[in-house]
Amino acid sequence: MASIGAPASHISPTGVVFSSSRNVPTLEAKGSATSSASASINEAEKAESWDDEKALARYLVPALEKGQKNARLKPPTPWIRFRVWYNPYRMNFSLAFALNMIAIVVSCTHRWGYAENHAAALALGNLTASVACRNEFFLRYFLADTSMQWAPLWWRIFLTGFIQHIGGIHSGCAAAGIAWFFFLVIRTFQHHVAKHTPAVVLAWGIITLVVINVVMFAAMPWIRAHHHNFFERHHRFAGWLAVVFVWIFVCINDSYNTENGKFHSNGNHLAKTQEFWYALFITVLIAVPWFTVRKVPVEITTPSPRVAVIKFQKGIQQGLLGRISRSATVEYHGFGIISEGIESNTHYIIAGVQGDWTRGLVNDPPKFLYTREMKFAGLPYLAHFFRRGIAICTGSGIGAVLSTTVQLDNWFLIWIGSDMEKSFGPVLFDMINRTMPKERYILFDTKKEGRRPDTMKMLKEIYTSFKAEVVLITSNPAGNAELMQGCKENGMHSFGPLWDS
Template sequence: MASHQVNDAERGIADIIHSRSPTASASPWALPSLPVKASDYLAKPKAPARPTRRANLWISWQLWFNTYRKFYTFVVSMNITGLILAATSTWKYPRDYTGAFILGNLLIAILMRNELFGRLLYLIITTLFAKWPPLWFRLGCTSVLQHLGGIHSGCATSGFMWLIFRVILIFIDHKDNHDVVLIMGVITNLAVAVSILSAFPWVRNTYHNVFERHHRFVGWLGLLCTWAFVVLGDSYDVTTHSWKPDGIHIIRQQQFWFAFGMTVFIIIPWLTVREVRVDVEIPSPKVVVLRFERGMQQGLLARISRASIMEYHAFGIISEGVHSKEHFLICGVQGDFTRELVQNPPTTVWTRQLKFAGVSNTSTLYKRGIRICTGTGLGAALSTCIQVSLLWYLIWIGSDQEKTFGPTISGLIHKHLGPGRSILWDSKERGGRPDVMKLIKEAYISWDAEVVFITSNRSGNKEMMEGCKAASIPAFGTLWDF
């Protein structure tokens, strides 16, 4: 099935970013500054200890049972209801056209992860509903777009359940079905099962390359097996026990068109794969900055690879706008891929020209907002604060950032963001991390913000999301697909 790794691009895994002294003069075009006290944010030998916060059970439940899980629960529940009705022969249609339920679910699962469909959906929402509808509606739009993965996972799980049901029916009526159809059904089940299991969060987050190879290549095998299963099933006449390969009959079946749609939506992103030039800047052993030609709109994610069809890794795109001559990716040196960028810097990489839209793309829906990130999470946040008018405020927490990230990234910060629109906290200089919720609350109130977007590691994301929920501050954080 279609792979999806964009969440990696919205995580601040390494706390290593630039800090600018708040004593610097404000930019002449900056909007009114926050009422920041010098005693709060000037460099200190030692940062105050952060208070320990524990969310109550109700807040934890609300964050756990988010829109992703609501989508997943709804989709799977509806399909389980249909399966029960079909298994008890209460509803005859699914027993006669089980293939349509299998492939219909898998088609929607693939569609939810298709770059073209995602970009189109984001474009429609951000064009039609920018700023004017009630805040609750715009927050709902962002939540739906961010959690489309719940529909993806729910439909993939449901399609697999219908596939098992279909094979069971064939086993029950094995005297009326050809062995080839039965064998192909079992193989298809195994391929889809491996593809789904490889996408479990523990596998995807711990063994990324295993996830990529199995979810993609076994998923493609599952697609081929699905085609064979559909064609063979439609070509075998169970009443006469003979093969009737009638092409006209096959293309008139709805499952044929579902399989055709699956194939098209899987192929489309791969038609945009190109080998492009890249300049590599290595300001420190912890960070690699990649520069590509042409500008990009904010809120997009790029997936790059050393090979055309092997492992792709997602990173947030930093750009000054669509008319800029270049855009940048910040890569924290964490795994094999990013370490290889340091040890053997490439002159070209493979990428999909059709970029994926991330949750930051919905920032244009809001009048004013806060963008808080830690470490390399800046890659998913900076373009929003640069491009979306002057209405987004940046809080960036890192360590020894000027030295670690070098002149390219710090230059963009100095050029576009003054202290009137940013708090940049160097935890090394200040002796530790700040009271993050104090920063968020002060910025949210003083900036008259409508929403907070968070890009951080797992513990940081949990702390900030729980704090914002307790303070009734609308916030969207990093996702780890469930």
């Protein structure tokens, strides 16, 4: 890899030159001199864009002084920090939850007769929306693989933000659905004398409420971050149990006749209720992905004690993520998928060691893993919304974006890490060198160079020169916040990973 201050004519084996003394080459004079007078405006723009890309092969990465962590002279303003913190995820949560809370308040005043008679339907409707927003089957068909590049940029940015942060609707509607269950159970107890409600209906309402509350509290961000196994087991298995209890509650509630105080069995009547169809839709959405679980052979290499490179059979399109486990039902973990395309014979997952489960992949690599053939769409799946973009990542974050930059020639890759070739092995570097021209990627090894890049300066220059519309960031929480804040300050559209989605 080239050293700091290398001449511009020298290109490193990984296609990048490092220097702190030069900016991106100026590009305004290129393109038009070679265009014929009869060339169309569109052809001239394409020629200029092509020349601009070629110039990026000679780009010199601005580097910081040794020991300097970033080039920021002052912290971001409170407004910038708030804009990054109050992202569309929290907006979606606020909107979904607030609208339902307003509806419940109105219902408590006895001014909404529908809620008095169909509180269970409102609860299950919210839970249906919640499940759908986290379901591989629903999202893959909702996110049709169709280009949106014809639409105005503001709309594509809005739509990307909404889809990426649709988890806000998942958590907002789940919390609201539980609130509606509280409303329903309280109302049932208030009217149980007048309506002669039997004890079994009251008891089952409480049991259902307790179980779905366990599901919700197991998914709290702090629990997910610090007790992932607790979250995994309780959120999944208590969730399945909650579905069973919901079915029992729906059937019992429908079969009880408040007029004569007796139970009756009428399947035709049950099938006409909203509650029945909501419960059925929830069950189908939850069950379908599990029918695609397969035990598949894998080859695991461990180039370093920090990383496991997992090789699978079959190629995968860009932007998809996969869940893997040693067991068919317990402890699934999601990772980005690296593949050269659906025509390829293989795909890879890069598992960085972060806990006991990933450490086990390094210390005791299995020959088989369980995975779902139905993959779920990640943020890079929306890359086709944009004419040009930049994917910037650190460390094992390469797993989420490499397929995008390999399979789509309108995306630029920036990968920053420490001792990268030793940590990740030759597979990724071979794929990059074989499939991507030198003008479309930058690899910066902080250990080899002995310093960090001036990331925001580099990102601004590449953003301008590559004519990018958006930046996708895959880093740790601190690095993600820093880059997101810098992009906000410099008017660049950007999206980063979520840890509570």
